[in-house]
Amino acid sequence: MHQRVVDELGRRIVGGAWEPGDPLPVEDALAAGIGVSRGVLREAVKSLVAKGMLHVRPRTGTRVLPPEHWNHLDRDVLRWKQAGDAAALLRDTGELRRIVEPEAARLAAERAGPDDVRVLYDALAAMEAAATSPGRGGYVEADIAFHRALLDAGGNRLLGSLGRAVEIALEHSFVISTQTAGAVEASLPGHRAVVRAVEARDPAAAAAAVLAVIEAAEQEIARSPGMPSDAV
Secondary structure (H helix, E strand, O other), rough: OHHHHHHHHHHHHHOOOOOOOEOOHHHHHHHHHHHHOHHHHHHHHHHHHHHHOOEEOOOOEEEOOOOOEEEEEHHHHHHHHHHOOOHHHHHHHHHHHHHHHHHHHHHHHOOOOHHHHHHHHHHHHHHHHOOOOOOHHOOHHHHHHHHHHHHHHHHOOHHHHHHHHHHHHHHHHHHHOOOOOOOHHHHHHHHHHHHHHHHHHOHHHHHHHHHHHHHHHHHHHOOOOOOOOOOO
């Protein structure tokens, strides 16, 4: 019940039902409209306050905060953005990847130990197996595991946490980018090049290889039949 109410309010906020600075409806009316008790509503509001989406102040009520205050790495916020503005999420994800992953690959090539390289090879093997399976089941999950392992391999815990935080955004991006014919097969050599560069301790080659993977994915997204119609 709590998560249902959080989702309901979060989707409304992301969808623009209330503008930044607007107060939420009176508590009794909002609770009745959603079909929950005032206590459940209050707990949901607390969750959205923690996500930076609402601000509660005595006598002025509960007001919607501008998007720049939101925690855009929060899993719920990412889900709501995916449902409300998928094209913007794809754009933001691509830009974040270009900024983060090449440098993460450099660190991985400098610092990765044998276990880190093994995890990368295991994820690559899972991608290759999924690419030949009926319906390519599990490919996106294996692809996510690969990129998460790459962020972990540099030994920077903040990067590792970032990878787990944006998993929903990566999943959304990978689902779209793998829908064009031949996209899955075409992506495998690039991922293989990343692992080999990390294993060879070649930071420049690792950065270049993962950037090539990102650029190829962006091209597939632009051609994908799953690309949101409002995307530019």
